[in-house]
Amino acid sequence: MSRENRTLKAAVNAALDHLGTRTPGDALGSEADLAARLSISRTTARGVLAHLAGAGVIAWEGRDKTLLRAPCPEDRFAPEETAPAQERAEARFLEWILRTDLAPGARINETDLARQIKVPTATVRDLLLNFRTSGLIEKNPNKHWTFLGFTRDYAVEMCDMRELIERAALACLTADPAHPSLPEIREMERLHIALLARDDSAMSEFPALDARFHRIVCEAANNRFFDEFSHRISIIVHYHYQWNKRDEITRNRAAIREHLSVIQAILQGDSNAARGFFDDHLTTARKTLLASMT
Known part of the structure; x- marks a missing residue:
């Protein structure tokens, strides 16, 4: 997913949060107002409005924009579609931890893990270094790590x-x-x-x-x-x-x-x-x- 798509989807979710505080029938502000509220460009603001209009959340005719209905959960993009690259890598790492049955003493290879969760090896190394501060994992030579378990x-x-x-x-x-x-x-x-x-x-x-x-x-x-x-x-x-x-x-x-x-x-x-x-x-x-x- 491109950075631009993530930005647009995150902006759509932020706009939905704001619209959730409004009442159907309310007149909405200009593209410039939306851009300022969400700290996005006017180009992205237009993309947000076009998406919301296509989903039937708002009506958009020229300069007139009206809230048609309250947003619902199905209008939102999932967190994995809007998160920055580092957060998505962390989510994949967490998912791997959750889905893999690792006993205390199990070894982890940086290269193998990077291939399994489909992120660069350097990113895996950063994740493991951050996780090491928890005291449950230690670094070994040759790109290997060990789960220690806990007391x-x-x-x-x-x-x-x-x-x-x-x-x-x-x-x-x-x-x-x-x-x-x-x-x-x-x-x-x-x-x-x-x-x-x-x-x-x-x-x-x-x-x-x-x-x-x-x-x-x-x-x-x-x-x-x-x-x-x-x-x-x-x-x-x-x-x-x-x-x-x-x-x-x-x-x-x-x-x-x-x-x-x-x-x-x-x-x-x-x-x-x-x-x-x-x-x-x-x-x-x-x-x-x-x-x-x-």
Whole structure:
């Protein structure tokens, strides 16, 4: 996908976020207004308007632009279609970690991994170097790396930090009834309900959805250190969960329901309930992780 296409699709999603705050029938601003609001060029703004008009979200006749209907989740482009190259590489690496059964002590070759996730070897090296800071991987000679696994003390410390950061982030999210993360939370509700309705074979898709949910919560705090921690912790937690398959389907379905309780409380504006459900979920996540190490 070209950089221009990613820029356009990201701008479409940003425009949909804005239109979600408007009422059908509202007159919309000019191309220049849209370009300024989204920090894009007028050429890209025209592309966004043309796309939205083609999707039936807006009517565009000359200088007149009108919102025809409220945006829906199906109007949005998926995150993998809009993310920068580095983020897409990280997503592929995370997916590889989630889908590959690696036992502690397993070796990873940079060249082989680059071929499997279809990114340059230099990018793989950067990803592994970043992941090494977690303390779960070490560098060996000749482009080889080793997974170390982790101890119970490591897991307890990691859960302590996760709960501290994510509770603070959720407080930021629930404190603002018009928080910019709410459209993503609505999308999370749709995706969780859809996954819960599918059969057990679909439960393998949950770890990636779980990582996305927790990342959205962390990003709501608009704190770069929270974001960095969230990304690393998702790799560690879900790698370990995937390696231990015991009761995987049951615990994934339970986690989906816990997520939905948090999500729906957020969308209903009930901050106390959201925090209570989230505390319950973090407690379950800690117990599940520690039990999986037995």
